[in-house]
Amino acid sequence: MSFLEYAPAPESRAILNLRDAYGLFIDGEFVDGTGESFATISPADETHIATISSASEADVDRAVAAARRAYDKTWSKMSGRDRGKYLFRIARLVQERARELAVAESLDNGKPIKESRDVDVPLVAAWFFYYAGWADKLDYAGLGADPRALGVAGQVIPWNFPLLMLAWKIAPALAAGNTVVIKPAETTPLSALVFAEILQQADLPPGVVNIVTGAGATGAALVAHPDVDKVAFTGSTGVGRAIAKETAGSGKKLTLELGGKAANIVFDDAPIDQAIEGIVNGIFFNQGHVCCAGSRLLVQENVHDEVIARLKDRLSTLRLGDPLDKNTDIGAINSREQLDRIRALSKIGEEEGAERWTADCVIPENGFWFAPTIFTNVQASHRIAREEIFGPVLSVLTFRTPAEAIAKANNTPYGLSAGIWTDKGSRILAVADRLRAGVIWANTFNRFDPSSPFGGYKESGYGREGGRHGLAAYLAPGSSAPRSRQTALTAGATASASARATRSAKKPALSKKEAKR
Amino acid sequence: MSRTALQTLPERAVELLGGEPDDTTLRRYLHGLAGVDAVGLEQRAAGLGTRSIKTTSKAWALDKIIELIDLTTLEGADTPGKVRSLVAKALNPDAADPTCPRVAAVCVYGDMVPHAVAALGAAHGDPDDGLVSVAAVATAFPSGRASLEIKLADTADAVADGADEIDMVIDRGAFLAGRYGLVFDQIARVKQACRRADGSYASLKVILETGELTTYDNIKRASWLSILAGGDFIKTSTGKVQPAATLPTTLLMLEVVRDWHRATGEKIGVKPAGGIRTSKDAIKYLVTVAETVGEEWLQPHLFRYGASSLLNDVLLQRQKLRTGAYSGADYVTID
Numbered sequence: 001m002s003f004l005e006y007a008p009a010p011e012s013r014a015i016l017n018l019r020d021a022y023g024l025f026i027d028g029e030f031v032d033g034t035g036e037s038f039a040t041i042s043p044a045d046e047t048h049i050a051t052i053s054s055a056s057e058a059d060v061d062r063a064v065a066a067a068r069r070a071y072d073k074t075w076s077k078m079s080g081r082d083r084g085k086y087l088f089r090i091a092r093l094v095q096e097r098a099r100e101l102a103v104a105e106s107l108d109n110g111k112p113i114k115e116s117r118d119v120d121v122p123l124v125a126a127w128f129f130y131y132a133g134w135a136d137k138l139d140y141a142g143l144g145a146d147p148r149a150l151g152v153a154g155q156v157i158p159w160n161f162p163l164l165m166l167a168w169k170i171a172p173a174l175a176a177g178n179t180v181v182i183k184p185a186e187t188t189p190l191s192a193l194v195f196a197e198i199l200q201q202a203d204l205p206p207g208v209v210n211i212v213t214g215a216g217a218t219g220a221a222l223v224a225h226p227d228v229d230k231v232a233f234t235g236s237t238g239v240g241r242a243i244a245k246e247t248a249g250s251g252k253k254l255t256l257e258l259g260g261k262a263a264n265i266v267f268d269d270a271p272i273d274q275a276i277e278g279i280v281n282g283i284f285f286n287q288g289h290v291c292c293a294g295s296r297l298l299v300q301e302n303v304h305d306e307v308i309a310r311l312k313d314r315l316s317t318l319r320l321g322d323p324l325d326k327n328t329d330i331g332a333i334n335s336r337e338q339l340d341r342i343r344a345l346s347k348i349g350e351e352e353g354a355e356r357w358t359a360d361c362v363i364p365e366n367g368f369w370f371a372p373t374i375f376t377n378v379q380a381s382h383r384i385a386r387e388e389i390f391g392p393v394l395s396v397l398t399f400r401t402p403a404e405a406i407a408k409a410n411n412t413p414y415g416l417s418a419g420i421w422t423d424k425g426s427r428i429l430a431v432a433d434r435l436r437a438g439v440i441w442a443n444t445f446n447r448f449d450p451s452s453p454f455g456g457y458k459e460s461g462y463g464r465e466g467g468r469h470g471l472a473a474y475l476a477p478g479s480s481a482p483r484s485r486q487t488a489l490t491a492g493a494t495a496s497a498s499a500r501a502t503r504s505a506k507k508p509a510l511s512k513k514e515a516k517r
Numbered sequence: 518m519s520r521t522a523l524q525t526l527p528e529r530a531v532e533l534l535g536g537e538p539d540d541t542t543l544r545r546y547l548h549g550l551a552g553v554d555a556v557g558l559e560q561r562a563a564g565l566g567t568r569s570i571k572t573t574s575k576a577w578a579l580d581k582i583i584e585l586i587d588l589t590t591l592e593g594a595d596t597p598g599k600v601r602s603l604v605a606k607a608l609n610p611d612a613a614d615p616t617c618p619r620v621a622a623v624c625v626y627g628d629m630v631p632h633a634v635a636a637l638g639a640a641h642g643d644p645d646d647g648l649v650s651v652a653a654v655a656t657a658f659p660s661g662r663a664s665l666e667i668k669l670a671d672t673a674d675a676v677a678d679g680a681d682e683i684d685m686v687i688d689r690g691a692f693l694a695g696r697y698g699l700v701f702d703q704i705a706r707v708k709q710a711c712r713r714a715d716g717s718y719a720s721l722k723v724i725l726e727t728g729e730l731t732t733y734d735n736i737k738r739a740s741w742l743s744i745l746a747g748g749d750f751i752k753t754s755t756g757k758v759q760p761a762a763t764l765p766t767t768l769l770m771l772e773v774v775r776d777w778h779r780a781t782g783e784k785i786g787v788k789p790a791g792g793i794r795t796s797k798d799a800i801k802y803l804v805t806v807a808e809t810v811g812e813e814w815l816q817p818h819l820f821r822y823g824a825s826s827l828l829n830d831v832l833l834q835r836q837k838l839r840t841g842a843y844s845g846a847d848y849v850t851i852d
Contacts, residue, residue, distance in 0.1 A: 002812060003574065003578065003581070003803070003812050003815065004807050004808070005574075006568065006570060006571075006574050007570075007572045007573045007574040007575070008571070009569035009570070009571045114567060118567070269551070269552070270551065271551055271552045271553050271554035271557065272551040273551070273553070273558070273561075274553070274556075274557030274561070275557075277557055277560070277561050278557065317808050326567070326569035327568055327569055423551075423552035423554075443554045443556070443557060444556065444557060444560075
């Protein structure tokens with residue numbers, strides 16, 4: 001027998017206690033949505049997992065109203081220290097139910113259990129712990145004394161890291177004193193709904209976090225809702241652009257975390273074996289469904305052949321298959337739609353003349369799968385060098401000098417992340433200084449920490465998540481009233497009503513809906 | 518067993534190095550190797566350590582681990598009786614299960630070689646044939662602080678007494694002082710001392726004592742140096758210095774062996790030694806070998822564990838797989 005055909009080591013699904021159908025989580029309760037409900041499936045075998053409610057415009061309205069009530073009556077009046085207690089409690093519950101959350105995530109998303117278990121869920125807990133600590137220290141967030149919360153945050157998150165993106169959004173929002181209406185992606189609502197149970201377990205006051213499931217229309221209704229003070233979105237640049245237009249002039253504060261086409265730059269003096277690992281981790285982590293993925297490998301021409309040969313050898317050892325098997329390295333593509341896009345762009349890559357190499361692995365019959373693929377001989381003008389593929393597809397380009405590497409790395413409409421591989425410390429600093437990307441990794445890739453701000457340049461969005469900077473997205477300086485902290489505390493309801501009035505006056509298109517209420 | 522005819526060794530080294538193996542040439546070559554990023558290396562090793570080896574794979578792995586063990590006793594208090602006991606265990610690891618495979622070799626001090634050979638009797642031979650080899654530590658083990666003449670005599674004695682494998686130590690002091698030529702020369706000379714009367718060679722394992730070289734860059738360079746000079750195996754440690762074998766260190770040495778194979782087509786063995794005490798740890802090494810150089814390396818001529826207490830833990834795990842229940846320390850023998 002071949003030892004490398006490791007016997008199956010599946011993580012048990014028995015720990016999951018799923019319901020057949022999930023409602024919306026509004027005001028601390030699961031309630032039925034009035035939209036047409038939909039099914040969430042496992043992308044690994046296309047089996048049905050659960051029926052999910054879809055939030056109509058009216059449901060979104062209900063959720064925002066609940067968030068507003070919770071903000072006015074409870075959350076904005078609570079001391080930072082008490083808010084922190086809730087966040088610490090949530091963090092601990094995430095740790096307690098870590099295995100359950102990991103299984104739910106891998107089942108619904110298709111990512112390997114080793115990633116959901118070792119990366120996603122531990123980071124979720126870390127994010128809540130980190131921001132729990134900030135809740136009573138907002139005076140030191142860099143916005144002066146007594147910064148104030150914004151109010152109700154409407155948050156729309158993607159399907160690639162469903163629970164982690166939820167944590168990135170909810171933890172700083174709550175720490176800063178906002179209440180939340182969040183919409184998970186329609187293909188991956190499951191972990192958010194398990195998380196809703198954790199919120200109940202944590203006894204979080206009703207309405208502080210509301211979870212509305214649904215498709216694009218639900219997200220659009222949330223973003224457009226006049227009583228939302230802050231919009232946070234992570235997803236595609238196209239949708240981000242639409243949201244920016246929608247919210248322009250509304251007075252809503254906006255942060256966008258969008259696409260990327262990150263350059264992973266390998267110099268000829270790189271620690272070669274670790275660089276190969278970094279390239280693999282950069283683009284094949286989470287099937288390449290990572291906005292900061294190192295999808296453009298810029299390799300110094302004099303080591304190109306060696307790097308590619310080693311990379312192919314390494315990719316041949318990756319294990320593609322059942323996401324719940326503990327030895328799986330590459331899981332399923334999240335949806336048929338995404339699979340089609342990856343296939344289409346890969347085909348374009350071939351047509352444009354790039355050389356395709358795909359790891360030889362057995363593809364399961366059902367489900368959505370794409371074997372790790374690299375394109376060599378890619379030119380800067382090729383679409384696969386410019387467009388975000390969001391899949392396990394690496395485009396390899398070459399450069400000759402550091403200056404050329406920097407120029408090529410920056411030559412993209414995006415600017416989310418970049419990687420530098422060299423044994424020379426001074427070169428790391430010099431190159432990092434000239435890269436226009438929000439996150440730059442040196443001799444590593446795709447590492448995240450709650451204390452480190454994350455965000456992009458150019459079409460990769462604006463605003464930062466994580467760290468002290470991440471708080472700024474959910475706070476206004478204390479002196480910049482219309483609503484001072486003082487008023488918010490004593491007469492929050494009136495103040496927010498007047499703020500709403502100001503906004504609807506500015507944006508007449510919304511006044512009809514306002515009037516209806 | 519020896520990987521190459523000795524005559525070609527210096528020529529090949531000269532060709533690869535582009536000059537005589539003196540300090541300057543070796544320095545240029547070894548310092549021209551790609552560096553090692555410690556964080557990345559350790560991360561990769563930790564990743565390999567998370568593989569989940571279950572059921573049939575685990576059963577195969579446990580037997581394979583036994584077949585790859587150099588069952589070792591290296592104490593000042595070693596006696597002929599202790600060596601006989603070790604040999605008995607090597608031949609019949611699990612007293613209750615005759616189907617249990619034998620270990621690859623027993624590893625003893627040079628003066629104990631005759632006792633080991635005598636105790637093995639007809640079972641002495643190549644592990645490929647189901648027999649058990651005798652490995653002897655030599656060259657003023659563990660410190661290596663002796664004159665070259667003594668190191669060579671130490672080696673020749675053990676070979677003459679019937680040792681099939683010589684575990685030598687490099688001169689770490691010379692290595693750290695940058696005297697790569699001296700280290701190279703000593704390895705090459707010890708290799709010559711491994712020559713038997715019939716012209717064949719005892720296999721040479723070169724112990725780097727990674728715990729004293731300290732940095733991964735050093736370990737990588739010492740690995741290349743040892744292979745260039747003619748070592749058949751590179752071995753992490755004597756077991757007398759902490760840390761002894763670690764998974765990242767072994768991974769790094771396996772990467773060197775893989776690169777050497779790619780460059781020359783030759784297969785060099787790797788032996789982590791010291792500190793591997795549990796089946797769980799040993800399986801991580803097995804995974805690391807298979808996923809770094811390939812399954813082909815999982816054979817006694819290309820991979821060994823230098824261990825003593827590991828064997829009993831593997832036997833307990835093996836019994837558990839067969840019976841479904843853990844037995845206990847009294848169900849394996851103390852030797």
